[in-house]
Amino acid sequence: MSEFTVTVFRLAFFVILWLFVLGVAGVLRRDIFGPRRAGAKRGGRKSRRGGSASAPTPPPTPAPASRQAPAPAAHAHPGTIRVTDGPLAGQSLMLSGAPVTFGRAPDNTIVINDDFASSHHARISAKNGAWLLEDLGSTNGTIVDGSRMTGPIQLRIGTRITIGHTTLETQS
Amino acid sequence: MSQAPSQTARPRPYRLAELGLLILAIAIATVAYALVGLGVEGTIPANVYGYAGWLAALGLTIHIVVWIKAKYADPVLVPIAVLLNGLGLAMIYRVDLGRKEYLGSGMTQLIWMTLGVGLAIAVIFIVRDHRWLRRYTFVSGFAALLFLLLPLIPGLGKTINGARIWIGVGSMSFQPGEIAKILLAIFFAGYLVSYKDQLVAAGPKILGIRFPRLRDFGPIVIAWVASVGILVFEKDLGTSLLFFGLFVAMLYVATSKVSWIILGLGFFAAGAVAATFLFTHVQQRVDGWLNALTAEEYNKEFGGSYQLVQGLFGMSNGGLVGTGFGEGRPNMVPYAESDFIYASFGEEIGLAGLFVILLCYLFIFQRGIRTAQQLRDGFGTLLATGLSFTIALQVFVVVGGVTRLIPLTGLTTPFLAQGGSSLIANWMIIGLLLRISDNARRPVEDFHTGVLRITEDPEPAKKTAPAAVGTGAAVGSAASANHTDEDAPTTNLSRADREAPTTDLTSADDYDPADHHSAEPNHTGRRNNGGER
Numbered sequence: 290m291s292e293f294t295v296t297v298f299r300l301a302f303f304v305i306l307w308l309f310v311l312g313v314a315g316v317l318r319r320d321i322f323g324p325r326r327a328g329a330k331r332g333g334r335k336s337r338r339g340g341s342a343s344a345p346t347p348p349p350t351p352a353p354a355s356r357q358a359p360a361p362a363a364h365a366h367p368g369t370i371r372v373t374d375g376p377l378a379g380q381s382l383m384l385s386g387a388p389v390t391f392g393r394a395p396d397n398t399i400v401i402n403d404d405f406a407s408s409h410h411a412r413i414s415a416k417n418g419a420w421l422l423e424d425l426g427s428t429n430g431t432i433v434d435g436s437r438m439t440g441p442i443q444l445r446i447g448t449r450i451t452i453g454h455t456t457l458e459t460q461s
Numbered sequence: 462m463s464q465a466p467s468q469t470a471r472p473r474p475y476r477l478a479e480l481g482l483l484i485l486a487i488a489i490a491t492v493a494y495a496l497v498g499l500g501v502e503g504t505i506p507a508n509v510y511g512y513a514g515w516l517a518a519l520g521l522t523i524h525i526v527v528w529i530k531a532k533y534a535d536p537v538l539v540p541i542a543v544l545l546n547g548l549g550l551a552m553i554y555r556v557d558l559g560r561k562e563y564l565g566s567g568m569t570q571l572i573w574m575t576l577g578v579g580l581a582i583a584v585i586f587i588v589r590d591h592r593w594l595r596r597y598t599f600v601s602g603f604a605a606l607l608f609l610l611l612p613l614i615p616g617l618g619k620t621i622n623g624a625r626i627w628i629g630v631g632s633m634s635f636q637p638g639e640i641a642k643i644l645l646a647i648f649f650a651g652y653l654v655s656y657k658d659q660l661v662a663a664g665p666k667i668l669g670i671r672f673p674r675l676r677d678f679g680p681i682v683i684a685w686v687a688s689v690g691i692l693v694f695e696k697d698l699g700t701s702l703l704f705f706g707l708f709v710a711m712l713y714v715a716t717s718k719v720s721w722i723i724l725g726l727g728f729f730a731a732g733a734v735a736a737t738f739l740f741t742h743v744q745q746r747v748d749g750w751l752n753a754l755t756a757e758e759y760n761k762e763f764g765g766s767y768q769l770v771q772g773l774f775g776m777s778n779g780g781l782v783g784t785g786f787g788e789g790r791p792n793m794v795p796y797a798e799s800d801f802i803y804a805s806f807g808e809e810i811g812l813a814g815l816f817v818i819l820l821c822y823l824f825i826f827q828r829g830i831r832t833a834q835q836l837r838d839g840f841g842t843l844l845a846t847g848l849s850f851t852i853a854l855q856v857f858v859v860v861g862g863v864t865r866l867i868p869l870t871g872l873t874t875p876f877l878a879q880g881g882s883s884l885i886a887n888w889m890i891i892g893l894l895l896r897i898s899d900n901a902r903r904p905v906e907d908f909h910t911g912v913l914r915i916t917e918d919p920e921p922a923k924k925t926a927p928a929a930v931g932t933g934a935a936v937g938s939a940a941s942a943n944h945t946d947e948d949a950p951t952t953n954l955s956r957a958d959r960e961a962p963t964t965d966l967t968s969a970d971d972y973d974p975a976d977h978h979s980a981e982p983n984h985t986g987r988r989n990n991g992g993e994r
Binding site: 295301303305306313396397399402404 | 482488492495536537544593654782786814817821827831837
């Protein structure tokens with residue numbers, strides 16, 4: 290085989306090697322900053338926040354229409370839960386159809402490793418088109434906006450839930 | 462109902478991206494193999510199609526298993542592992558061709574890779590939820606010690622190059638320490654997640670650093686002293702360094718106290734100085750590192766700097782783009798296919814190639830840490846951090862040693878170097894990381910995997926007694942976050958009443974003026990719908 294062909298091969302090797310790196314970087318970029326959207330050209334930081342704020346707004350129209358008797362306050366319902374204080378601070382969780390449980394046992398959605406938390410401490414579930422927070426009979430109780438909850442509470446945006454040393458906040 | 466928004470923002474599995482990258486990785490590995498044949502013998506190896514087919518079969522098998530069993534797993538881990546492993550295979554084959562007698566070690570490595578991929582698949586199948594591993598915290602701790610002790614058993618253990626870290630079964634030899642690495646990570650994660658509060662908050666305070674009480678800290682110290690001690694007896698300093706680093710890193714992640722890192726580095730410095738004076742083989746390594754380019758060290762019969770300096774010469778011969786596969790002389794360096802495979806790559810594909818390799822390791826590490834960040838349980842966070850940190854630290858120790866940044870220690874370059882035990886251990890780590898990342902990225906409605914169903918919790922009965930002691934001290938000293946307990950009953954009733962349905966459109970919509978406008982038609986649209994009914 291001629292020297293030229295070998296050189297071409299060698300060049301091709303480097304090209305696909307770096308293509309691979311660029312491909313991986315592309316996947317990471319999409320994973321970290323979210324998929325590129327055609328309309329969103331409001332700067333990197335803005336589009337990230339806007340991605341969570343503006344993308345959710347259009348779809349609610351078909352969703353309530355398809356459901357029976359939508360709650361009038363659908364817009365006040367939180368979409369995510371963020372851990373603001375405690376060992377898991379900074380993590381956030383998207384609220385969707387399934388119930389979200391908190392507690393010390395490893396089968397919870399958010400595992401709170403804290404001696405003040407019960408094994409199955411609290412649960413957030415969808416009831417009548419709203420998110421309902423229930424205490425699952427915990428020993429030390431669940432504190433909502435500074436006061437210990439007694440019965441199920443309907444969650445709104447900005448509600449602060451404290452379980453042991455962990456504080457969670459509902460966000461849009 | 463806020464179900465709809467989450468569907469638009471739902472995390473995507475990215476499985477097609479994985480397939481694309483995987484095909485690219487297999488193509489790169491095949492081209493590398495072909496180039497080795499072209500460079501050394503002037504023809505493309507006859508079995509190149511079989512080789513590519515085998516790699517593709519392995520890659521696609523694990524891809525399909527991940528697609529079915531861990532749909533949301535990280536998309537870049539498998540392609541990167543296949544790429545690094547493929548490049549390693551090509552280089553091992555190349556070094557083999559450069560020898561006087563052909564040993565077929567490339568083929569052996571391919572068999573090990575098959576085994577490794579098989580084990581990664583097995584890990585994905587068996588460990589259906591990583592939180593399940595937490596039940597085996599102490600089992601894996603004991604298993605790790607057992608694995609580390611195996612080479613010391615007479616008749617089973619083998620001494621190769623002065624280190625007794627091998628067990629030999631027939632002609633095959635295996636390094637159990639590699640598997641112990643994973644088991645120790647599981648043990649540390651499981652133990653630290655259970656006892657981290659006691660570790661942080663209780664215990665005497667000396668020089669501004671709060672030291673944990675012995676009974677909280679005991680099992681960890683025992684595990685660590687035992688593993689590092691055994692390795693010192695087996696004369697495997699690289700692995701002891703790796704375990705020590707893993708231990709300090711996981712302690713830091715669990716407690717988030719910088720003092721542990723300072724303390725760890727201090728202990729490490731003291732240990733390193735002591736080892737330099739106590740062990741002659743450490744002394745040799747340090748001498749060979751500091752005075753590498755002196756004639757005395759270079760020409761030493763045994764334990765000099767010949768290997769290191771030949772590696773440096775090789776890399777400088779490679780330059781920016783390398784000599785090309787098969788055109789350099791990596792065989793000048795002893796162990797060019799295992800310990801010094803990084804130098805061989807430096808010679809034949811140059812800096813441009815080395816950067817790809819280093820970036821690949823960086824990507825693996827980044828994905829591991831990112832997974833740890835996204836996880837919703839402390840055990841998984843610690844485990845993912847520990848596993849990705851072992852790979853990162855191993856790369857640092859090896860590459861640092863080969864490039865003469867730090868003294869040379871006997872660790873393997875993950876995925877690249879020849880050696881079956883390291884390869885299958887790293888594939889198992891990839892399997893675990895895939896499983897953990899699947900859990901981290903999975904949307905909540907798919908979250909309950911059905912593996913962990915604890916309806917009756919057996920823990921509180923036996924756990925509250927010792928825990929109460931620990932937290933009693935914790936509350937007294939920390940005095941944080943629990944103040945909410947006191948002011949609890951003040952606004953209790955009115956609060957519950959106020960939670961009754963109130964329409965606060967403002968709080969949601971005054972976020973961004975632009976969004977407010979875009980949201981406007983939706984309200985009218987919904988009202989119209991209601992009117993039609």
